[in-house]
Amino acid sequence: MIFPAFDDHHPPEKDLIDDCVHCGFCLPTCPTYVLFGEEMDSPRGRIYLMNKGLNEEPLNDQMVRHFDLCLGCMACVTACPSGVQYDKLIEATRGQVERRYERTAQDKAFREMIFQLFPYPNRLRVAAAPLKLYQRFGVGDKLKKAGLMKVLPKRMRAMEALMPMLTKQQEVPEFSPAVGEKRMTVGFIKGCVQRVFFSEVNAATVRVLNAEGCDVVTPKAQGCCGALSVHAGREEEFQAFARKLIDEFEDSGVDRIIINAAGCGSTLKEYGYLLRDDRAYAEKARNFSAKVRDVSEFLQELGPVAERQPMPVAAAYHDACHLAHSQGIRKQPRQTLKQIPGMEVREIKEAELCCGSAGIYNMVEPEPATELGDRKATNVLNTGARMVVTSNPGCMLQIQASLKRMGTSMPMAHPMEVLDASIRGESVETLLLNR
Known part of the structure; x- marks a missing residue:
């Protein structure tokens, strides 16, 4: 069946659209609605447009513009009392836009x-x-x-x-043995931006996993997980990336698969759904996703054994959207930090609002992204903390850029960098100086 705006390959589902009762609980948490106050730039407005696309209107420039302006942060999913699966709706819609809409050259x-x-x-x-x-x-x-x-x-x-400050690459070995008694064997996904621009985060993550009694297997040839592609509606490209990554881990014998980048993690956990039509990979994808854990989530499931040394510093914790909203992981990173003696975790005002990074959003939509980044950076500064901790490389780059634009700076780290420094007995000043 061909709809006015969509083809018959996974259009936004009518049943999911009908779950929205247009109550408006999503409005205060939607970044673009907060910025523009425009109904069609809210989740319920975009759902209304999706319904129009199923029943009445073909894709047009104005409709696509409202879809493009969505950050895909999924704060609306958290806020919705009706359980609307906006994540599935916007990704299906973006796939349609990618196939059926002709962008400018x-x-x-x-x-x-x-x-x-x-x-x-x-x-x-x-x-x-x-x-x-x-x-x-x-x-x-x-x-x-x-x-x-x-x-x-x-x-x-x-x-x-x-652009991040480029430092010397720290390579992660294919196999890193547990320190002391082995508790589990885990696989580690290096990411793309993470391994090139934040390789120190990967190195710290593996050291922490080893210190907590895990053998870590890191397949050398692993490529992209496809998160950027699927969020932009590039379905075939995503599927190719996903199949290759699944193959890399198929015979690894790992109990869990660990990721330390929020945006990647949310996609990895959805492989089973995203590859549901692939007869050769559907079951493999479900089994793969069942093993995936964000590193903070995993450490809280496992329980700590490595001794933490004091780290007396106040840190503002920024919730990465694809960790807090897409995966529902909020308390685990905070627990991980609070288990470090002397660590004070400060909350950021408007924590539910995206920083404006959102995959490629801050590159393709720089103006609203800049507004959101500056708003987030102001709220970070108002905490009075000495550093920022967050679990996604895009968030780090976005907040750093806004702080720089405001003529200031603040050390920024991944939770695993802070925990690694504590386990190794690094001083606060060394931690801050190296970030």
């Missing part, structure tokens, strides 16, 4: 550039080489002083602002 080229680079760690490493020189010689600051940065397109300026 400029927009299409920019998006293709992103997807030919970010899901491929080896390509990212090649791109990082000239970026190191760019940073070492302060080229960006010189361009800004000369007023030349302003002539770049907004999207390119956004990418430049998000």
Whole structure:
């Protein structure tokens, strides 16, 4: 069946659309509704448009624009009293947009550039080489002083602002043995942006897992999990990535599969649903997803054995959307931090609002992303904490960029970096200095 706006390959499901009673509980937590106050830029407004697409109207520029402006943060899923599965609805809709809507040549080229680079760690490493020189010689600051940065397109300026400080790569071995008595064997997923730009987070994660009695298996050839692709509606590309990753872990003999990046984790846990039509992989995908755990989630399930040394510092904890809303993981990262003697965890005002990172959102929609990033950074500063802790690389880049734009800075770390420093007896000052 062909609908006015959609084809018959997994259009947004009518039953899921009908679950929405338009109560409005989602409105205060929706970033774009908070920014614009526009009904069609709210979850219930977009659901209304999906229904129109099933019954009345073809895809048009205005309709697609409202879908594009959604960050996919899933705060509405948390807020909804009716249990509306907006996550499934917006991903189905984006798949339709990707297949059935003709973007401008400029927009299409920019998006293709992103997807030919970010899901491929080896390509990212090649791109990082000239970026190191760019940073070492302060080229960006010189361009800004000369007023030349302003002539770049907004999207390119956004990418430049998000650029992390590049450090020496820390490789994770294919096998890392448990310290002391072995409690479990786990697999570890390195991610793409995480392994190239935040390799120290991966190294810290493996050390923590070893210290807690886990043998860690990290398949060397593993590639992208496909999270960026599926969130952008690139279904076939996602499926290819997912199948390869499942194959990498199929004979690994691991009890759990650990991920330390929130955006990747939410997709990995949905492999069973996302590959439901694939006869060869549907069951494999369900079995794979059943083993996936966010690292903080896993550590709380396992229980601590490694001794924590005091870390007397106040840290603002930022909830990554795909950890808090998509996976429902909020207390575990806080528990992980609070188990460190002397660690004070401070809450951030408007914690439910996205920071504006949202996968590729801060690159393709830089203006609303910047507003949200600056709002989040202001709330972070208002905590009076000495550092920020969060569980997603995109959030780190986004908040750092906003703080820099505001003329300030704050050390930023993943929970595993903080826990690793505590287990190793690192001082607070060393921790802050290295972040």
